[in-house]
Amino acid sequence: MQTIKVCAGIVLMLLALVASAASPDVQMRTVKGTFADVRDRVVMALENRGLVLNYTAKVGDMLERTGRDLGSQRRIYGNAEVLEFCSARLSRDTMEADPHNIAYCPYAIAVYTLPKSPGVVYLSYRTPDVVGSEASRRSLQAIGKLLADVVAEAAK
Numbered sequence: 534m535q536t537i538k539v540c541a542g543i544v545l546m547l548l549a550l551v552a553s554a555a556s557p558d559v560q561m562r563t564v565k566g567t568f569a570d571v572r573d574r575v576v577m578a579l580e581n582r583g584l585v586l587n588y589t590a591k592v593g594d595m596l597e598r599t600g601r602d603l604g605s606q607r608r609i610y611g612n613a614e615v616l617e618f619c620s621a622r623l624s625r626d627t628m629e630a631d632p633h634n635i636a637y638c639p640y641a642i643a644v645y646t647l648p649k650s651p652g653v654v655y656l657s658y659r660t661p662d663v664v665g666s667e668a669s670r671r672s673l674q675a676i677g678k679l680l681a682d683v684v685a686e687a688a689k
Contacts (some may be wrong), residue, residue: 608648616643
């Protein structure tokens with residue numbers, strides 16, 4: 534009986550490892566400042582690279598509105614937006630390497646504040662899994678570097 538419990542425990546640990554390996558790698562940085570200033574610095578970092586903001590998802594507003602509709606009073610964010618953008622060159626390289634890499638586009642950086650952390654702004658993004666052919670791997674690594682560089686510039 535003890536052997537079965539040990540084996541079951543090992544199986545559960547392996548499943549947890551596989552599940553965590555399959556989840557996207559989320560990077561996060563904190564910056565002192567105001568939400569508006571940090572958000573503007575992300576946009577400026579994009580523009581400095583010749584990139585254009587495609588869409589701004591106002592996640593904080595949506596959660597606030599739907600929370601009321603669902604009867605929830607808990608405030609999750611002070612402000613929260615996800616900034617979506619693309620790089621024509623990187624996207625083209627990535628999808629020429631493997632058309633199924635379309636799932637990695639557009640790229641997104643979340644900018645948000647938490648009610649209990651005044652003066653702190655969070656920047657987070659998902660790094661793409663580096664998979665596929667050598668060309669696919671190179672292009673996906675370049676996307677990860679772009680995201681890291683934009684966040685690093687905005688965090689200065």
